[in-house]
Amino acid sequence: MTTEPTHEVTLEINGRPTTIQVPARRLLSDALRVELGLTGTHVGCEHGVCGCCTVLVDDLPMRSCLMFAVAAEGRSIRTVEGLAAADGTLHPVQEAFRQCHGLQCGFCTPGFLMTATALIERHPEPTDEQVTEAIAGNLCRCTGYQNITAAVHKAAELAAGETPVEIPTAEARS
Amino acid sequence: MTTAAFGQPILRNEDDRLVRGQGSYTDDVGPSAWSLVIVRSPFARARITGIDTAEATALDGVIAVWTYDDLPGRLAEPLPLLIPHPSLGAPRTQEILANGEVRYVGQAVVAILAINRYVGEDAAERVLVDYDPLPPVVGLDAAVAAEHLVHADAPGNVSADHTEHVGNVDAAIATAPRLLELDLTMERSLGSPLEGRACYADWDRHRRRLTVQNSTQTPTSVRFALANILGIPDEQVEVAAIDVGGGFGTKIVHPWPEDILVGWAAMTYEHEVKFTEDRAEHFVATTHERGQNHHVTVAFDDDGRIVALDVDFVHDNGAFTPYGIINPIITATQLPGPYKLPSYRVHFRSLYTNTAIVTPYRGAGRPHAVFIMERTIDAIARNLDLDRAEVRRRNMIQPDEFPYDLGMTFQDGRPAIYDSGDYPRLLDMALDMIDWNGFEARRAAAAAEGRRRGIGVAADVEGTGVGPYEGGHVRVETGGKVQVSTGLASSGQGHLTSFAQIVADELGVPFEDVVVVTGDTNRFPYAVGTFASRAAVMSGNAVADAARRVKEKAMRVAAEALEANPDDLEITDGIVQVKGTPTKAIPLTQVAVLANPLRYSFSEAARAATQFAGVPDPNEPPVRPGEEPGLEAAGWYSPVRSTFASGVHAVEVEIDPLTSEVAIERYCVVHDCGNVINPMIVEGQIHGGVAQGVAGALYERMAYDADGNLTNASFMDFLMPYCTEVPTVETDHLETPSPLNPLGIKGAGEAGVIPGSAVIASAISDAEGVEITSMPIAPDEIHALREAEGTLQRPTGSLG
Numbered sequence: 001m002t003t004e005p006t007h008e009v010t011l012e013i014n015g016r017p018t019t020i021q022v023p024a025r026r027l028l029s030d031a032l033r034v035e036l037g038l039t040g041t042h043v044g045c046e047h048g049v050c051g052c053c054t055v056l057v058d059d060l061p062m063r064s065c066l067m068f069a070v071a072a073e074g075r076s077i078r079t080v081e082g083l084a085a086a087d088g089t090l091h092p093v094q095e096a097f098r099q100c101h102g103l104q105c106g107f108c109t110p111g112f113l114m115t116a117t118a119l120i121e122r123h124p125e126p127t128d129e130q131v132t133e134a135i136a137g138n139l140c141r142c143t144g145y146q147n148i149t150a151a152v153h154k155a156a157e158l159a160a161g162e163t164p165v166e167i168p169t170a171e172a173r174s
Numbered sequence: 175m176t177t178a179a180f181g182q183p184i185l186r187n188e189d190d191r192l193v194r195g196q197g198s199y200t201d202d203v204g205p206s207a208w209s210l211v212i213v214r215s216p217f218a219r220a221r222i223t224g225i226d227t228a229e230a231t232a233l234d235g236v237i238a239v240w241t242y243d244d245l246p247g248r249l250a251e252p253l254p255l256l257i258p259h260p261s262l263g264a265p266r267t268q269e270i271l272a273n274g275e276v277r278y279v280g281q282a283v284v285a286i287l288a289i290n291r292y293v294g295e296d297a298a299e300r301v302l303v304d305y306d307p308l309p310p311v312v313g314l315d316a317a318v319a320a321e322h323l324v325h326a327d328a329p330g331n332v333s334a335d336h337t338e339h340v341g342n343v344d345a346a347i348a349t350a351p352r353l354l355e356l357d358l359t360m361e362r363s364l365g366s367p368l369e370g371r372a373c374y375a376d377w378d379r380h381r382r383r384l385t386v387q388n389s390t391q392t393p394t395s396v397r398f399a400l401a402n403i404l405g406i407p408d409e410q411v412e413v414a415a416i417d418v419g420g421g422f423g424t425k426i427v428h429p430w431p432e433d434i435l436v437g438w439a440a441m442t443y444e445h446e447v448k449f450t451e452d453r454a455e456h457f458v459a460t461t462h463e464r465g466q467n468h469h470v471t472v473a474f475d476d477d478g479r480i481v482a483l484d485v486d487f488v489h490d491n492g493a494f495t496p497y498g499i500i501n502p503i504i505t506a507t508q509l510p511g512p513y514k515l516p517s518y519r520v521h522f523r524s525l526y527t528n529t530a531i532v533t534p535y536r537g538a539g540r541p542h543a544v545f546i547m548e549r550t551i552d553a554i555a556r557n558l559d560l561d562r563a564e565v566r567r568r569n570m571i572q573p574d575e576f577p578y579d580l581g582m583t584f585q586d587g588r589p590a591i592y593d594s595g596d597y598p599r600l601l602d603m604a605l606d607m608i609d610w611n612g613f614e615a616r617r618a619a620a621a622a623e624g625r626r627r628g629i630g631v632a633a634d635v636e637g638t639g640v641g642p643y644e645g646g647h648v649r650v651e652t653g654g655k656v657q658v659s660t661g662l663a664s665s666g667q668g669h670l671t672s673f674a675q676i677v678a679d680e681l682g683v684p685f686e687d688v689v690v691v692t693g694d695t696n697r698f699p700y701a702v703g704t705f706a707s708r709a710a711v712m713s714g715n716a717v718a719d720a721a722r723r724v725k726e727k728a729m730r731v732a733a734e735a736l737e738a739n740p741d742d743l744e745i746t747d748g749i750v751q752v753k754g755t756p757t758k759a760i761p762l763t764q765v766a767v768l769a770n771p772l773r774y775s776f777s778e779a780a781r782a783a784t785q786f787a788g789v790p791d792p793n794e795p796p797v798r799p800g801e802e803p804g805l806e807a808a809g810w811y812s813p814v815r816s817t818f819a820s821g822v823h824a825v826e827v828e829i830d831p832l833t834s835e836v837a838i839e840r841y842c843v844v845h846d847c848g849n850v851i852n853p854m855i856v857e858g859q860i861h862g863g864v865a866q867g868v869a870g871a872l873y874e875r876m877a878y879d880a881d882g883n884l885t886n887a888s889f890m891d892f893l894m895p896y897c898t899e900v901p902t903v904e905t906d907h908l909e910t911p912s913p914l915n916p917l918g919i920k921g922a923g924e925a926g927v928i929p930g931s932a933v934i935a936s937a938i939s940d941a942e943g944v945e946i947t948s949m950p951i952a953p954d955e956i957h958a959l960r961e962a963e964g965t966l967q968r969p970t971g972s973l974g
Binding site: 003145 | 185188189193194195196197198199201202205234235292365366369417418419422452453665667668854855857858861863864865866888889890894896897898900902903926
């Protein structure tokens with residue numbers, strides 16, 4: 001019906017090479033949710049303040065509502081759906097949020113999970129300041145943050161037994 | 175032996191799905207749905223002189239563009255007045271699309287149906303609306319002055335005028351030893367769930383069924399409203415609120431104009447249609463709360479005991495009153511809190527302004543009530559140079575005075591009678607927790623380093639678990655799971671866990687076997703909704719009742735199978751057995767099989783219920799008179815009146831001597847919600863409530879300009895706290911069970927937020943030595959108070 005021109009974008013989603021056709025103005029958040037059916041990434045404000053839509057772009061937390069899908073060409077995107085292991089085992093960050101009652105309505109949770117994942121991949125033993133700094137850009141209206149902060153520390157603890165993720169350098173990616 | 179689930183901090187059943195990103199919030203469904211986009215009024219008050227939709231209609235991908243004149247029949251009428259009240263003399267509700275005049279910025283004017291939201295927003299930009307602006311009424315002072323009217327037929331901008339009194343206030347004031355008068359103000363905020371409003375509908379012409387998902391706190395009421403306004407039978411509408419991304423009162427309002435338009439569009443075009451509000455819309459087109467100005471006269475004796483309280487206040491209800499006057503009613507009736515008021519009079523007027531509609535936001539009128547009462551007590555203490563805690567103690571209702579009748583009518587239309595509690599004990603627990611008596615040393619230590627430290631305390635009593643009723647259904651499946659449903663919705667409260675704990679214990683099955691569904695009208699069509707800290711009390715007791723009925727039936731069926739007396743049976747870990755004789759037992763799943771006499775088998779287990787498997791009594795029908803097939807039952811809870819939870823908050827603050835920034839050093843909460851189902855969940859509710867209380871005290875307000883534009887309508891400008899602004903909350907519980915319901919529980923959802931402004935105002939006042947009479951309070955306002963008091967500290971030395 002509409003004749004809006006589209007662009008082919010090839011990207012990696014949760015480790016799988018994927019190609020989508022999207023208009024130039026399509027937000028990455030919308031492309032993830034609609035074109036790719038990954039509705040775990042939530043949209044809370046559409047102006048980059050709430051952090052609900054945070055995904056990892058080449059392992060760095062990004063607001064997917066502030067990024068066009070076409071800008072994801074050649075990038076590796078990780079969303080909440082990619083956190084759990086192939087056998088369904090929860091990722092330490094997911095397990096920690098569950099154990100610490102770090103979520104209530106769950107709407108902001110995927111953004112916090114991705115933000116926390118990026119943190120502990122870089123800082124396997126984060127200090128209080130590093131945890132606060134990492135999550136201070138994500139809004140939650142339900143929990144008062146107390147249990148979220150505890151969950152991030154717990155996640156680092158749970159992950160401690162695991163092999164740290166190799167973070168590729170920018171050169172290695174290009 | 176089954177371990178009791180009730181009272182345990184069991185991890186939530188909700189979380190596995192949610193942490194995997196497998197939630198189903200309303201915008202997650204229907205990726206191919208067409209999009210409803212709304213053109214909203216940019217004016218607070220204006221006449222619409224023309225609407226040109228031609229260019230929008232012509233845009234590729236636009237299905238339809240509607241104005242008020244396009245709405246047929248019932249859709250052209252004003253939306254329902256949800257809660258009528260005798261004092262609400264001039265109620266007004268909005269039409270689905272503005273009819274000739276707009277009355278607030280954000281009011282829906284034109285609706286666009288497009289193949290997706292991008293195209294819909296393109297079309298919205300192409301709609302030309304001509305407005306003839308009129309002078310708006312913004313703020314309570316303008317509403318009171320009534321130089322202009324929001325509704326020409328609501329004189330004085332008054333929607334409601336209401337008075338209640340207990341005792342002879344005038345006589346008490348005339349003879350009282352001491353009198354004080356205070357003017358106290360609270361500004362607006364809003365619930366601001368991170369998921370805004372959303373609704374989805376699909377019309378199946380084959381089944382003749384409108385399938386709706388709605389981000390609501392009350393799916394059953396959305397269903398009735400949709401069916402009624404769309405003119406179709408209730409049976410053709412099904413509404414589910416599968417996951418709701420926060421509600422906080424905002425989503426109890428229904429039907430929104432968009433709910434109706436989405437349903438109508440889906441039926442008209444036989445296509446999926448969805449509306450997903452964006453954040454900018456949420457700020458102006460949803461609802462706010464908390465704007466009230468109060469004048470207080472208190473009469474008291476030389477010991478600080480109150481003899482009369484006279485409160486006159488005005489409530490800003492915004493442009494329309496869909497939710498009636500619930501907020502000011504709650505302020506009026508909750509104002510006494512834990513204190514004895516020998517005489518009390520409250521009068522309020524609810525006033526129209528050309529601003530967003532006002533409906534309950536978590537706390538709903540109670541934060542004002544506590545702010546007024548607690549500021550008043552602090553003022554009495556200061557007047558008499560008494561300890562603030564001591565004045566509270568002297569005025570408190572004592573534990574042996576329950577039930578305590580306030581002599582007023584509560585928000586449920588029933589007498590406000592406190593059912594149980596121990597307020598002096600709560601106060602002592604909070605004072606101990608924060609080390610009230612040791613504070614002066616800490617104040618002195620801070621002062622020695624140039625810092626201003628203050629301490630505050632505030633108490634509240636909260637009417638929770640308001641009626642009229644909730645229901646629940648419990649069904650033991652032959653596969654082993656116990657399926658539970660209740661009609662009210664969940665938006666983060668952990669109902670799927672708490673209700674499972676209740677049913678597991680009542681029925682005698684493992685917690686892991688209980689599966690709870692909320693907010694699906696297909697599963698349970700009768701409900702009221704999730705609001706007023708009522709879900710645990712109401713649906714908790716309803717599912718308990720259902721579980722007891724199922725248990726009774728299981729005993730009857732099992733008794734026959736075991737050839738035993740039902741009174742000799744017990745259910746433990748899902749096994750029905752003769753007490754003391756574990757060999758004489760039958761699994762509940764097998765009882766479920768036997769409870770449904772079969773002609774056709776579907777499994778090995780089911781063969782036992784088929785007609786040639788052995789006939790218990792050939793002279794009785796397979797389904798006995800008065801029985802129903804299946805091991806299931808519905809249960810109900812309808813309270814005679816509300817149950818009253820209580821709490822005391824204590825807070826210690828330090829205020830920066832130069833920047834006037836308030837740092838919360840400690841925040842202590844002692845809370846009594848009766849028997850606690852799941853302490854982890856209750857504490858989580860308190861944490862989140864305190865965050866909203868702190869937000870309302872220090873950060874959040876709705877900054878309307880004189881023209882009625884909301885100037886901070888984004889998360890860039892509206893200061894919703896991040897983790898950096900919210901203190902660590904220390905909690906403790908007192909459990910005085912409610913005598914009104916079998917589980918002895920009271921509500922907990924709003925407890926954290928209610929005393930927030932009162933307790934923080936008390937602490938700031940203590941630190942600064944000045945009266946705090948208006949909340950929220952920002953550093954620039956504290957700075958101004960310091961200037962006025964001559965306590966301003968100038969920076970010294972070089973900044974270089």
